[in-house]
Amino acid sequence: MTAVQTETVTRDRLLEMQRRMCEIRAFEDIVKDWFSRALVRGSTHLYQGQEAVAVGITSALRRGDTTTCTYRGHGTVLAQGAPLDRSFGEILGKANGLCGGKGGSMHLADLSVGALGSFAIVGAHLPISVGAAWASQLLGTGAVSATFFGDGAANIGTFHEALNLAGVWKLPVLFVLENNLYGEYSPITTTTANPELVDRAAAYGMPGLRVDGNDVVAVFDAAASAVARGRSGQGPTLIEAMTYRQSGHSRSDPAKYRPAGELEGWLARDPLTVAERRLHDMGVETAELDRLRADAEAKVRRAAERALSWPEPRPEDRFEDLWVH
Ligand SMILES: Cc1ncc(C[n+]2csc(CCOP(=O)(O)OP(=O)(O)O)c2C)c(N)n1
Ligand SMILES: [Mg+2]
Incomplete structure (x- = not known):
């Protein structure tokens, strides 16, 4: 494991990261509520508890860089800059949704901000980010690709193929392994012979x-060093962010399999609280932090109301975006 230099984030930058994390948290509180009222079609997988990973990584990216992520992808796509209202619209199946309402919660994508897609097939997207990085290398754009995936995906064939190819060709990829300790209902120790996943980088x-995937500053610092390495042609980096899924795998999972006290331990280290503590230490008053959170929630609520008011797609729209051969 390579050591990372820390503490590179200014107060204003951290405030901006905290605002993003608060927006993502509020966004998913609304999605959770909509799901319980049968407004969300299909399943939905919440990112709550892992916000610092998406925000820390994407804060180190610039325009032209790309991401891919999993079905637990609301946080990544929003962190990269997808609009709140059109993201809500996609989850509601509205015509103004990011993908015309055809993808839903598990398939958010916004090419205009470089969010190439969210993928429901575990591991399917790692090679796509390798391809985007290869294009960057061939075209000499300097763009880097970040691909977000879970601990479970680290046991899928594409993980090994993607890391190997990126390693051989020295492609500018950030492999962002979000280790939330579970793949669906199975703890990592029951599915992975050697849970020291970060060590796989050496291979x-x-x-x-x-x-620490709950500390946005630690994530940002790791991302910044991986981005610098990628842009300067030195190749990919594997970042293992240790974090925790605060609710079950999907909305139908009450997560009863978790040992007593585990959730509480991680809630005490909620990424929003960790960032608030850091901001406090930088001299930001509690009132300012409370205002930031309230403003983020109000902005997200307004976006949700807009999306709810939008029309359903027209029946004939279902014949658009089809590829027929
Ligand atoms: C190829 C494939 N196998 C199995 C599944 C079923 N499945 C969906 S999510 C999941 C767990 C993945 O866990 P992890 O990679 O740790 O991501 P997390 O859900 O924890 O974010 C599985 C096995 C799938 N979608 N795709
Ligand atoms: Mg997992």
Whole structure:
């Protein structure tokens, strides 16, 4: 494991990261409520508890860089800059949704901000980010690709193929492994012979950075060093962000399999609270932090109301975006 230099984030930058995390948290509170009222079609997988990973990584990216992520992807796509209202619209199946309402919660994508897609097939997207990084290398754009995936995905064939190819060709990829300790209902220790996932980086000739995934600053620092490495042609990095899924795998999972006290331990280290503590230490008053949270919630509520008011797609729209051969 390679060491990372820390504490590079200014107060204004951290306030901006906290605002993003608060928006993502509020967004999913609304999705959760909509789901319980049968307004969300299909399943939905919440990112709550993992916000610092998406925000820390994407804060180190610039315009032209790309991401891919999983079905637990609301946080990543929003962190990269997808509009709140059109993201809500997609989850509601509205015509103004990011993908015309055809993808839903598990398939958010917004090419205009470089969010290439959310993928429901575990591991399917890692090679797509490798392809985007290869295009960047061929075209000389300097763009990097970040691909977000879970601990479970680290046991899928595409993980090994993608890391190997990126390692051999020295492609500018950030492999962002979000280790939330579970794949669906199984703890990592029951599915993974060696749970030191970060060590897998060595097998593919790249640095492995393990970071506290609930600390947005730690995640940002790791991302910044991986981005610098990628842009300067030195190749990919594996970042293992240690974090926790605060609710079950999907909305139908009450997560009864978790040992007593585990959730409470992680809630005490909620990413929003960790960032607030850091901001406090930088001299930001509690009142300002409360206002930031309230403003973020109000902005998200307004976006949700807009999306709810939008029309359903027209029946004939279902014949658009089809590929027929
Ligand atoms: C190829 C494939 N196998 C199995 C599944 C069923 N499945 C959906 S999510 C999941 C668990 C993945 O866990 P992890 O990669 O840790 O991501 P997390 O849900 O924890 O974010 C599985 C096995 C699938 N969608 N795709
Ligand atoms: Mg997992």
